Amino acid sequence: xxxxxxMQHRSPDRVAxxxxxxxxxxxxxxxxxxxxxxxxxxxxxxxxxxMELIADHLELPLGKIYSLATFYKALSLQPKGKHxxxxxxxxxxxxxxSQMLANELYTLLKIxxxxxxxxxxxxxxxxxxxxxxxxxxxxxxxxxxxGKVTPAKLQEIIAQYGDAPEQSERSGGVAHD
Amino acid sequence: MKIVIDGKVCEAExxxxxxxxxxxxxxxxxxxxxxxxxxxxxxCRLCIVEVVEKGWHKVVTSCVYPVSAExxxxxxxxxxxxxxxxxxxxxxxxxxxxxxxxxxxQEYGLEKPDRFKKENSSDCILCGLCASACEKIGAGAIxxxxxxxxxxxxxxxxxxxxxxxxxxxxxxxxxxxxxKVQDKSGTRQIWNKAFELLICPDCGKPVVTREQAEYLRxxxxxxxxxxxxxxxxxxxxxxxxxxADRFRTAFL
Ligand code: SF4
Ligand code: FES
Ligand code: FES
Numbered sequence: 001x002x003x004x005x006x007m008q009h010r011s012p013d014r015v016a017x018x019x020x021x022x023x024x025x026x027x028x029x030x031x032x033x034x035x036x037x038x039x040x041x042x043x044x045x046x047x048x049x050x051m052e053l054i055a056d057h058l059e060l061p062l063g064k065i066y067s068l069a070t071f072y073k074a075l076s077l078q079p080k081g082k083h084x085x086x087x088x089x090x091x092x093x094x095x096x097x098s099q100m101l102a103n104e105l106y107t108l109l110k111i112x113x114x115x116x117x118x119x120x121x122x123x124x125x126x127x128x129x130x131x132x133x134x135x136x137x138x139x140x141x142x143x144x145x146x147g148k149v150t151p152a153k154l155q156e157i158i159a160q161y162g163d164a165p166e167q168s169e170r171s172g173g174v175a176h177d
Numbered sequence: 178m179k180i181v182i183d184g185k186v187c188e189a190e191x192x193x194x195x196x197x198x199x200x201x202x203x204x205x206x207x208x209x210x211x212x213x214x215x216x217x218x219x220x221c222r223l224c225i226v227e228v229v230e231k232g233w234h235k236v237v238t239s240c241v242y243p244v245s246a247e248x249x250x251x252x253x254x255x256x257x258x259x260x261x262x263x264x265x266x267x268x269x270x271x272x273x274x275x276x277x278x279x280x281x282x283q284e285y286g287l288e289k290p291d292r293f294k295k296e297n298s299s300d301c302i303l304c305g306l307c308a309s310a311c312e313k314i315g316a317g318a319i320x321x322x323x324x325x326x327x328x329x330x331x332x333x334x335x336x337x338x339x340x341x342x343x344x345x346x347x348x349x350x351x352x353x354x355x356x357k358v359q360d361k362s363g364t365r366q367i368w369n370k371a372f373e374l375l376i377c378p379d380c381g382k383p384v385v386t387r388e389q390a391e392y393l394r395x396x397x398x399x400x401x402x403x404x405x406x407x408x409x410x411x412x413x414x415x416x417x418x419x420x421a422d423r424f425r426t427a428f429l
């Protein structure tokens with residue numbers, strides 16, 4: 001699977017799914033963010049065609065939607081992996097060596113924060129305090145919290161989510177330029 | 178109501194912005210992001226002044242501070258000057274090569290900092306005036322994109338702006354001249370897009386872009402742009418001359 005960034009062809013699937021999501025909301029600008037959140041949840045990123053559809057739907061310029069979609073960290077323009085690994089880098093986790101976890105993850109999956117494995121299985125993100133400092137350092141995969149994580153433990157955890165790809169190709173990168 | 182600015186007694190309406198009052202009285206407060214037609218951005222912070230109300234001192238941005246009490250205002254107190262210098266240095270960190278910022282630094286006796294790299298420099302100070310002008314016009318072709326250190330003003334996906342009509346209002350309103358617009362041999366280049374410039378049939382000067390003329394025609398029924406039969410538009414000057422001619426032939 002290639003996870004190309006930038007221009008995507010309009011996929012009829014995405015158009016249909018986005019359409020269904022938009023139908024659930026009144027045609028009002030204040031629902032833009034909620035629509036984007038639903039779309040992120042559905043596709044693990046915000047496809048261009050979805051943004052265009054929102055713009056049409058709300059009769060707003062595309063720039064408005066694009067501005068929102070690039071502002072929030074919870075929204076992403078790059079396709080995210082099937083499993084999103086969040087490494088907490090808040091103060092407590094940071095002093096308890098969250099950076100080592102990021103390095104370990106790089107050894108395991110060959111991806112750095114903001115990137116996705118070539119097979120689309122994993123994405124990794126560095127996030128701010130998750131409110132679980134007592135069990136720092138914290139790693140969250142999808143919705144599951146893991147506390148007091150060590151590099152060795154991280155390896156075991158990742159293994160539960162399928163095999164780490166051998167020499168995976170990288171894609172994505174930080175969504176900014 | 179009466180307020181005192183830098184020792185001068187000034188008459189002000191309730192709710193009027195402090196900056197407006199000061200300007201009317203000929204008191205200069207430096208601004209970058211303020212435009213009378215698009216008030217309310219308050220992003221550059223350069224227009225800060227010190228307000229004293231019932232003995233309490235506070236620093237406010239004069240471009241969005243409505244007068245509501247009999248206050249005393251200092252536009253260049255020691256504190257304000259100190260703060261304003263810091264603000265200018267911050268702007269200079271972003272746009273070290275910019276002429277407008279350079280002039281401000283000179284005015285405030287500031288040295289160009291050498292610890293900032295030229296490579297990442299830009300002329301844009303991210304005030305957002307251009308985007309709000311574009312939105313006000315109704316095109317909304319550009320907006321602020323990303324945030325934090327990667328924030329910038331751009332078109333969606335950095336593509337040639339689909340919604341842009343090539344009016345160049347953004348470029349002309351920009352306080353630092355950051356937006357590039359090039360008019361050359363009948364074509365305007367802006368935001369990665371080329372526009373055909375309509376030429377005045379009388380004097381041959383470029384007037385507006387075709388998209389702009391179309392847009393104006395759609396927006397206002399009483400078409401302010403005079404189309405000749407062949408779809409050309411006249412510039413203001415020739416339009417006046419033509420009107421004067423018609424007047425002369427009709428009445429004299
Ligand atoms: S381009 Fe000019 S008007 Fe637009 S945000 Fe930058 S400085 Fe402000
Ligand atoms: S710093 Fe990581 S959970 Fe608070
Ligand atoms: S002019 Fe008031 S904040 Fe920019």
